Amino acid sequence: MPTTLKASPHVLTDDLTPSSAVTPSGAAGEALCAAWWSPADGAVRLRRRREGPAELMLHVSTLESVVAVAGCAEAGAAGGSWGAVGALGLSSGRVLVLRPAPRAHRALHAHSAPIADLALCPRVSLLVTASVDGVVVLWDLNDLTYIRTLPNRAQLSVRCVAVSETLSDVATVHEPPPPGAGSPDNREYERDSSYRYRSLVRVHTVNARFVGSVRVSEPVSCACYSLAPEGVSVNVLAVGLSTGGVRLFSSWDLRPVAFLPPARPHPLLSLTFSCDSQLLFACFADGTVLAWESADGGARAPAVRLLPAHALL
Numbered sequence: 001m002p003t004t005l006k007a008s009p010h011v012l013t014d015d016l017t018p019s020s021a022v023t024p025s026g027a028a029g030e031a032l033c034a035a036w037w038s039p040a041d042g043a044v045r046l047r048r049r050r051e052g053p054a055e056l057m058l059h060v061s062t063l064e065s066v067v068a069v070a071g072c073a074e075a076g077a078a079g080g081s082w083g084a085v086g087a088l089g090l091s092s093g094r095v096l097v098l099r100p101a102p103r104a105h106r107a108l109h110a111h112s113a114p115i116a117d118l119a120l121c122p123r124v125s126l127l128v129t130a131s132v133d134g135v136v137v138l139w140d141l142n143d144l145t146y147i148r149t150l151p152n153r154a155q156l157s158v159r160c161v162a163v164s165e166t167l168s169d170v171a172t173v174h175e176p177p178p179p180g181a182g183s184p185d186n187r188e189y190e191r192d193s194s195y196r197y198r199s200l201v202r203v204h205t206v207n208a209r210f211v212g213s214v215r216v217s218e219p220v221s222c223a224c225y226s227l228a229p230e231g232v233s234v235n236v237l238a239v240g241l242s243t244g245g246v247r248l249f250s251s252w253d254l255r256p257v258a259f260l261p262p263a264r265p266h267p268l269l270s271l272t273f274s275c276d277s278q279l280l281f282a283c284f285a286d287g288t289v290l291a292w293e294s295a296d297g298g299a300r301a302p303a304v305r306l307l308p309a310h311a312l313l
Protein backbone atom coordinates (compact mmCIF):
# COMPACT_ATOMS: atom_id res chain seq x y z
CA MET A 1 0.00 0.00 0.00
CA PRO A 2 1.52 3.32 -0.98
CA THR A 3 2.03 5.51 2.06
CA THR A 4 4.86 7.67 0.74
CA LEU A 5 4.55 8.69 -2.87
CA LYS A 6 6.63 10.89 -5.12
CA ALA A 7 5.59 12.80 -8.22
CA SER A 8 6.57 11.45 -11.59
CA PRO A 9 6.03 14.05 -14.33
CA HIS A 10 4.28 11.95 -16.96
CA VAL A 11 2.17 14.38 -18.97
CA LEU A 12 -0.84 13.66 -21.15
CA THR A 13 -1.41 16.62 -23.39
CA ASP A 14 -4.78 15.62 -24.88
CA ASP A 15 -7.74 17.12 -23.07
CA LEU A 16 -10.12 14.79 -21.23
CA THR A 17 -13.73 15.91 -21.51
CA PRO A 18 -16.39 15.36 -18.83
CA SER A 19 -18.86 13.94 -21.36
CA SER A 20 -16.82 10.94 -22.48
CA ALA A 21 -15.61 7.69 -20.95
CA VAL A 22 -13.32 4.84 -21.95
CA THR A 23 -14.36 1.44 -20.65
CA PRO A 24 -13.68 -2.24 -21.32
CA SER A 25 -16.31 -3.81 -23.53
CA GLY A 26 -15.88 -7.28 -22.07
CA ALA A 27 -16.37 -8.89 -25.45
CA ALA A 28 -13.75 -11.25 -26.84
CA GLY A 29 -11.20 -9.41 -28.94
CA GLU A 30 -12.53 -5.99 -27.92
CA ALA A 31 -10.66 -4.87 -24.85
CA LEU A 32 -11.82 -1.26 -24.80
CA CYS A 33 -14.65 0.92 -25.97
CA ALA A 34 -15.24 4.66 -25.82
CA ALA A 35 -18.58 6.43 -25.51
CA TRP A 36 -19.16 10.16 -25.84
CA TRP A 37 -22.01 12.62 -25.96
CA SER A 38 -22.31 15.42 -28.51
CA PRO A 39 -24.29 18.44 -27.26
CA ALA A 40 -24.90 19.57 -30.85
CA ASP A 41 -27.24 16.70 -31.74
CA GLY A 42 -27.71 14.98 -28.35
CA ALA A 43 -26.26 11.73 -29.68
CA VAL A 44 -24.30 9.27 -27.55
CA ARG A 45 -21.90 7.40 -29.82
CA LEU A 46 -19.75 4.35 -29.24
CA ARG A 47 -16.45 3.28 -30.79
CA ARG A 48 -15.04 -0.21 -30.26
CA ARG A 49 -12.34 -0.41 -32.93
CA ARG A 50 -9.86 2.23 -34.03
CA GLU A 51 -10.53 1.58 -37.71
CA GLY A 52 -14.27 1.14 -37.27
CA PRO A 53 -16.95 3.82 -37.53
CA ALA A 54 -18.63 5.35 -34.51
CA GLU A 55 -21.94 3.66 -33.67
CA LEU A 56 -25.02 5.59 -32.60
CA MET A 57 -26.14 4.29 -29.21
CA LEU A 58 -28.92 6.66 -28.18
CA HIS A 59 -30.14 10.24 -28.27
CA VAL A 60 -30.41 12.43 -25.18
CA SER A 61 -33.34 14.83 -25.13
CA THR A 62 -32.57 18.45 -26.01
CA LEU A 63 -33.98 19.35 -22.58
CA GLU A 64 -31.22 17.32 -20.89
CA SER A 65 -27.43 17.32 -20.84
CA VAL A 66 -24.82 14.83 -19.68
CA VAL A 67 -23.25 16.10 -16.44
CA ALA A 68 -21.48 12.99 -15.08
CA VAL A 69 -19.91 9.83 -16.48
CA ALA A 70 -18.54 6.58 -15.06
CA GLY A 71 -16.87 3.54 -16.59
CA CYS A 72 -15.27 0.24 -15.61
CA ALA A 73 -11.59 0.31 -14.79
CA GLU A 74 -10.39 -3.01 -16.18
CA ALA A 75 -11.09 -5.25 -19.15
CA GLY A 76 -13.41 -8.19 -18.64
CA ALA A 77 -15.02 -6.59 -15.60
CA ALA A 78 -18.43 -5.82 -17.03
CA GLY A 79 -20.81 -5.02 -14.23
CA GLY A 80 -23.06 -7.88 -13.18
CA SER A 81 -25.01 -10.27 -15.35
CA TRP A 82 -26.56 -7.39 -17.35
CA GLY A 83 -23.08 -6.45 -18.61
CA ALA A 84 -22.98 -2.72 -17.79
CA VAL A 85 -19.67 -1.03 -18.56
CA GLY A 86 -20.60 2.64 -18.24
CA ALA A 87 -23.19 5.10 -17.00
CA LEU A 88 -24.21 8.65 -17.85
CA GLY A 89 -25.75 11.07 -15.35
CA LEU A 90 -28.12 13.68 -16.77
CA SER A 91 -29.14 17.16 -15.69
CA SER A 92 -32.72 15.91 -15.24
CA GLY A 93 -31.64 13.35 -12.61
CA ARG A 94 -31.95 10.35 -14.93
CA VAL A 95 -29.10 7.83 -15.10
CA LEU A 96 -28.44 5.90 -18.32
CA VAL A 97 -26.57 2.60 -17.90
CA LEU A 98 -24.74 1.47 -21.04
CA ARG A 99 -23.93 -1.94 -22.47
CA PRO A 100 -21.95 -2.06 -25.75
CA ALA A 101 -22.29 -5.75 -26.67
CA PRO A 102 -25.05 -6.43 -27.41
CA ARG A 103 -25.69 -2.70 -27.60
CA ALA A 104 -28.33 -1.57 -25.11
CA HIS A 105 -29.04 1.04 -22.45
CA ARG A 106 -31.41 1.32 -19.54
CA ALA A 107 -32.66 4.38 -17.64
CA LEU A 108 -32.68 4.46 -13.84
CA HIS A 109 -35.04 6.84 -12.02
CA ALA A 110 -34.43 7.85 -8.42
CA HIS A 111 -33.26 11.48 -8.55
CA SER A 112 -35.14 14.72 -9.12
CA ALA A 113 -32.05 16.96 -9.25
CA PRO A 114 -29.01 16.98 -11.57
CA ILE A 115 -26.57 14.12 -11.06
CA ALA A 116 -23.41 15.20 -9.25
CA ASP A 117 -21.34 12.03 -9.65
CA LEU A 118 -21.46 8.31 -10.44
CA ALA A 119 -19.33 5.37 -9.32
CA LEU A 120 -19.40 2.01 -11.09
CA CYS A 121 -17.85 -0.95 -9.23
CA PRO A 122 -18.25 -4.24 -11.15
CA ARG A 123 -16.27 -6.32 -8.61
CA VAL A 124 -19.06 -5.88 -6.08
CA SER A 125 -21.83 -5.39 -8.70
CA LEU A 126 -22.58 -1.92 -7.39
CA LEU A 127 -23.51 1.38 -9.02
CA VAL A 128 -23.67 4.51 -6.86
CA THR A 129 -25.51 7.58 -8.11
CA ALA A 130 -25.56 10.93 -6.32
CA SER A 131 -27.45 14.11 -7.12
CA VAL A 132 -26.65 17.67 -6.10
CA ASP A 133 -29.52 17.74 -3.61
CA GLY A 134 -27.79 15.12 -1.44
CA VAL A 135 -29.61 11.95 -2.53
CA VAL A 136 -27.20 8.98 -2.80
CA VAL A 137 -28.62 5.75 -4.23
CA LEU A 138 -27.14 2.25 -4.49
CA TRP A 139 -28.08 -0.01 -7.43
CA ASP A 140 -27.48 -3.72 -8.06
CA LEU A 141 -25.62 -4.10 -11.35
CA ASN A 142 -26.80 -7.69 -11.84
CA ASP A 143 -30.33 -6.67 -12.73
CA LEU A 144 -30.15 -2.85 -12.40
CA THR A 145 -32.48 -2.73 -9.44
CA TYR A 146 -32.68 -0.30 -6.54
CA ILE A 147 -30.95 -1.40 -3.32
CA ARG A 148 -31.23 1.53 -0.92
CA THR A 149 -30.68 5.24 -0.35
CA LEU A 150 -27.79 6.13 1.94
CA PRO A 151 -28.53 8.33 4.97
CA ASN A 152 -27.50 11.97 4.64
CA ARG A 153 -28.04 13.95 7.80
CA ALA A 154 -28.89 17.59 7.17
CA GLN A 155 -29.28 16.54 3.51
CA LEU A 156 -25.93 18.07 2.58
CA SER A 157 -25.14 18.64 -1.09
CA VAL A 158 -22.92 15.98 -2.67
CA ARG A 159 -19.82 16.77 -4.73
CA CYS A 160 -18.48 13.30 -5.55
CA VAL A 161 -18.59 9.62 -4.55
CA ALA A 162 -16.21 6.64 -4.48
CA VAL A 163 -16.60 2.90 -3.86
CA SER A 164 -14.06 0.59 -2.22
CA GLU A 165 -13.62 -2.57 -4.31
CA THR A 166 -12.21 -4.44 -1.29
CA LEU A 167 -14.59 -3.30 1.48
CA SER A 168 -17.67 -2.30 -0.55
CA ASP A 169 -17.75 0.92 1.47
CA VAL A 170 -19.12 4.07 -0.14
CA ALA A 171 -17.44 7.45 0.42
CA THR A 172 -19.42 10.63 -0.22
CA VAL A 173 -17.97 14.13 -0.31
CA HIS A 174 -20.30 16.90 0.85
CA GLU A 175 -20.50 20.64 1.09
CA PRO A 176 -20.27 21.57 4.78
CA PRO A 177 -23.47 22.72 6.48
CA PRO A 178 -23.96 26.49 6.76
CA PRO A 179 -22.94 28.05 10.09
CA GLY A 180 -25.57 27.52 12.77
CA ALA A 181 -27.46 24.89 10.78
CA GLY A 182 -28.39 21.49 12.12
CA SER A 183 -29.72 19.92 15.26
CA PRO A 184 -27.88 18.60 18.33
CA ASP A 185 -28.01 15.18 16.65
CA ASN A 186 -26.15 16.58 13.64
CA ARG A 187 -23.51 18.25 15.83
CA GLU A 188 -22.98 14.90 17.48
CA TYR A 189 -22.52 13.30 14.07
CA GLU A 190 -19.79 15.71 12.93
CA ARG A 191 -18.56 17.73 15.88
CA ASP A 192 -16.28 20.38 14.31
CA SER A 193 -17.73 23.78 13.49
CA SER A 194 -18.34 24.01 9.76
CA TYR A 195 -16.36 27.23 9.31
CA ARG A 196 -13.18 25.25 10.04
CA TYR A 197 -13.42 23.06 6.95
CA ARG A 198 -14.47 23.25 3.29
CA SER A 199 -15.46 19.62 2.66
CA LEU A 200 -16.95 16.80 4.67
CA VAL A 201 -16.18 13.17 3.75
CA ARG A 202 -18.55 10.50 5.06
CA VAL A 203 -18.18 6.73 4.67
CA HIS A 204 -20.98 4.15 4.91
CA THR A 205 -21.00 0.41 4.35
CA VAL A 206 -23.05 -0.97 1.48
CA ASN A 207 -25.66 -1.82 4.16
CA ALA A 208 -25.86 1.89 5.09
CA ARG A 209 -24.02 1.53 8.41
CA PHE A 210 -22.07 4.69 9.25
CA VAL A 211 -18.29 4.07 9.33
CA GLY A 212 -16.97 7.56 10.04
CA SER A 213 -16.38 11.04 8.69
CA VAL A 214 -13.45 13.38 8.24
CA ARG A 215 -13.28 17.13 7.75
CA VAL A 216 -11.02 18.50 5.02
CA SER A 217 -9.86 22.11 5.14
CA GLU A 218 -9.75 22.43 1.33
CA PRO A 219 -12.57 21.92 -1.20
CA VAL A 220 -12.50 18.28 -2.39
CA SER A 221 -13.13 17.84 -6.11
CA CYS A 222 -12.71 14.05 -6.58
CA ALA A 223 -12.06 10.84 -4.66
CA CYS A 224 -11.06 7.19 -5.17
CA TYR A 225 -10.01 4.10 -3.20
CA SER A 226 -6.88 2.00 -3.65
CA LEU A 227 -7.51 -1.71 -4.22
CA ALA A 228 -4.63 -3.68 -2.72
CA PRO A 229 -5.55 -7.10 -1.22
CA GLU A 230 -7.02 -6.73 2.27
CA GLY A 231 -5.24 -8.59 5.08
CA VAL A 232 -1.76 -7.89 3.74
CA SER A 233 -2.12 -4.14 3.29
CA VAL A 234 -4.23 -1.20 4.35
CA ASN A 235 -5.95 0.62 1.55
CA VAL A 236 -6.44 4.35 1.38
CA LEU A 237 -9.13 6.78 0.35
CA ALA A 238 -7.51 9.47 -1.82
CA VAL A 239 -9.26 12.83 -2.14
CA GLY A 240 -8.20 15.36 -4.76
CA LEU A 241 -8.30 19.02 -3.85
CA SER A 242 -9.20 22.13 -5.79
CA THR A 243 -5.77 23.44 -4.80
CA GLY A 244 -4.12 20.58 -6.74
CA GLY A 245 -3.02 18.56 -3.71
CA VAL A 246 -4.07 15.06 -2.62
CA ARG A 247 -4.87 13.81 0.89
CA LEU A 248 -4.76 10.10 1.76
CA PHE A 249 -6.84 8.56 4.56
CA SER A 250 -6.93 4.99 5.86
CA SER A 251 -9.91 3.13 4.41
CA TRP A 252 -10.45 1.41 7.79
CA ASP A 253 -10.75 4.36 10.16
CA LEU A 254 -10.15 7.50 8.01
CA ARG A 255 -6.89 8.19 9.86
CA PRO A 256 -4.70 10.67 7.90
CA VAL A 257 -1.93 8.80 6.08
CA ALA A 258 -0.19 11.30 3.81
CA PHE A 259 -0.48 14.62 2.01
CA LEU A 260 0.77 15.12 -1.55
CA PRO A 261 1.40 18.83 -2.09
CA PRO A 262 0.09 20.46 -5.27
CA ALA A 263 2.14 19.44 -8.29
CA ARG A 264 0.24 21.81 -10.59
CA PRO A 265 -1.50 25.12 -9.79
CA HIS A 266 -4.82 23.78 -11.03
CA PRO A 267 -7.77 21.91 -9.48
CA LEU A 268 -7.84 18.12 -9.70
CA LEU A 269 -10.60 16.65 -11.89
CA SER A 270 -10.12 12.93 -11.22
CA LEU A 271 -7.97 10.35 -9.42
CA THR A 272 -7.44 6.64 -10.01
CA PHE A 273 -5.08 3.95 -8.74
CA SER A 274 -3.33 1.36 -10.89
CA CYS A 275 -4.52 -2.24 -10.48
CA ASP A 276 -1.67 -3.00 -8.05
CA SER A 277 -2.18 0.31 -6.17
CA GLN A 278 1.47 1.23 -6.68
CA LEU A 279 0.64 4.19 -8.93
CA LEU A 280 -1.79 7.03 -8.37
CA PHE A 281 -2.86 8.97 -11.47
CA ALA A 282 -4.30 12.47 -11.30
CA CYS A 283 -5.91 14.57 -14.03
CA PHE A 284 -5.75 18.34 -13.61
CA ALA A 285 -8.08 21.00 -14.98
CA ASP A 286 -5.44 22.14 -17.50
CA GLY A 287 -5.41 18.67 -19.15
CA THR A 288 -2.22 17.47 -17.47
CA VAL A 289 -2.02 13.94 -16.07
CA LEU A 290 0.55 13.15 -13.37
CA ALA A 291 1.48 9.83 -11.80
CA TRP A 292 2.81 9.28 -8.28
CA GLU A 293 4.54 6.00 -7.50
CA SER A 294 4.97 4.26 -4.18
CA ALA A 295 8.31 4.74 -2.46
CA ASP A 296 7.80 1.49 -0.49
CA GLY A 297 9.02 -1.94 -1.50
CA GLY A 298 12.42 -0.93 -2.86
CA ALA A 299 12.02 -1.98 -6.51
CA ARG A 300 11.18 0.83 -8.89
CA ALA A 301 7.98 0.43 -10.87
CA PRO A 302 8.28 0.01 -14.66
CA ALA A 303 8.19 3.16 -16.74
CA VAL A 304 4.68 4.52 -17.21
CA ARG A 305 3.34 5.25 -20.67
CA LEU A 306 0.30 7.50 -20.93
CA LEU A 307 -1.75 7.54 -24.10
CA PRO A 308 -4.77 9.61 -25.18
CA ALA A 309 -7.93 7.52 -25.25
CA HIS A 310 -8.42 7.78 -29.01
CA ALA A 311 -4.98 6.19 -29.57
CA LEU A 312 -6.32 2.94 -28.13
CA LEU A 313 -9.40 2.78 -30.34
